[in-house]
Amino acid sequence: MNKNEILRIITSLASVRAPSGMEKDRGELFKKEMEKFLASKDIPVKTDSLGNYHVKFKGTKGKKSIAILAHVDEIGGTIRKIKKNGCLEFSKRGGYEGRWLVSKTVKILNKNGKWINGIISGRSTHATPSKLRVKELIDPLELEIYVGAKNKNEVINDYQIHVGAPIVFSGDFGLLNPDINDDIISGYSMDNLAALTCSIVLTQKVMESLVNDFGTINIPSNLYIVATTREEIGTEGALYFLKNHSIDQVIALDIGLVADFTGSISSDIKLEGGP
Incomplete structure (x- = not known):
């Protein structure tokens, strides 16, 4: 093939x-x-x-x-609470860290089978006290998803999102730079x-x-x-x-951890070294 x-x-x-x-x-x-x-x-x-x-x-x-x-x-999450201000709290499906979630876009499957776009919101670096910027660990349970709703009723009635709705991460899928290199696939x-x-x-x-x-x-x-x-x-x-x-x-059969960059624990797996 x-x-x-x-x-x-x-x-x-x-x-x-x-x-x-x-x-x-x-x-x-x-x-x-x-x-x-x-x-x-x-x-x-x-x-x-x-x-x-x-x-x-x-x-x-x-x-x-x-x-x-x-x-x-695939990894993702589950809506666990709809807040009065229209933001959504979520829990994880699968294992990942909270530190790379802030401002990440997601898709939420609503009651009608439609994927609703959202953005994970959380405290930015600028809003974090200086003493906490280096050592603070972000728990995904502390984060929220913003979909554009102004209140809880809009989330339920207009966006048709319910507690228990699944979440997946958004993004593009395909060749990373197809005009230059047709060997590297990237995506969610x-x-x-x-x-x-x-x-x-x-x-x-x-x-x-x-x-x-x-x-x-x-x-x-x-x-x-x-x-x-x-x-x-x-x-x-x-x-x-x-x-x-x-x-x-x-x-x-599963993915491996590529860790051939500075400061990482070596896994002996190299980028572009896969089968």
Whole structure:
């Protein structure tokens, strides 16, 4: 698979958002891409009651099974309170720090299925006492989202936002500088769009190199390729899948931490050094 096709796949997956617990639309795109490679051997993509998607390749012996997992969902948040002044308090879905949130744009899914734009507001550097500027840690629970509403009634009636509404982070997705370098993709939800795309590429390679005329693979073990849900809120989808399938070995596909800049703890992973 060439890099233009990989870019098309990951951009397609990024075109629909997938907050934890609401992964179906992205999951269906994943299924559609997988079926392009699986249809020739009539190998189905199956789903379960927690929204996981999986493909099973039967091995020559089938006594043991290996599962390769990549999660569908992305980090974000949940509206936890609508204030009288129209601002919104939120909690996290997934792990991230508060220090980079102030002034960041977000999208909130309202009751009508429409994404509402918002901006995370908080105390700026200029409004922070000098003694606290260096050592202050920002807790996301102390921040608010501004959508333009003047009061609580506007939030509920005009913007149709409710407590419990999911939040995702806004941004562009695609090549970072396409006119200069067509190898670097940037954007939101790379955790875990990168790994989800890798699992599709892997499926193509399995179909081309390991699957025989009978639809089984030329290795002793069964192989599952799985797109799991709710990873950012406790790996719930993965745990559900493993509870309902007899799996001997698990391989998780996820992003790594690039830390090759000054003052960081080295992870031995380099920018532009990925697969």
